[in-house]
Amino acid sequence: MLRTIGLVLHSIxxxxxxxxxxxxxxxxxxxxxxxxxxxxxxLIGLCIGAVAAAFPLxxxxxxxxxx
Numbered sequence: 001m002l003r004t005i006g007l008v009l010h011s012i013x014x015x016x017x018x019x020x021x022x023x024x025x026x027x028x029x030x031x032x033x034x035x036x037x038x039x040x041x042x043l044i045g046l047c048i049g050a051v052a053a054a055f056p057l058x059x060x061x062x063x064x065x066x067x
Contacts, residue, residue: 010056013053013056014053014056017049017050017052017053017059018046018049018050018053019049020049021045021046021047021048021049021050021052022042022043022045022046022049023042023045024045025038025041025042025043025044025045025046025048026038026039026041026042026045028041028045029041029042
């Protein structure tokens with residue numbers, strides 16, 4: 001049961017970090033470089049979101065240390 005809850009929470013975390021990274025990258029890229037910038041920074045944001053999704057505890061610790 002706890003393993004299932006952990007899997008569900010990790011899946012939700014992964015979806016949210018991937019979406020947030022891609023959206024933030026695309027927004028910043030479109031604001032600074034138009035469509036080409038949105039595509040490239042969106043892909044970079046997606047990669048950063050994938051790293052944050054793969055290591056959730058380290059990502060949360062990094063966020064909390066940054067505040």
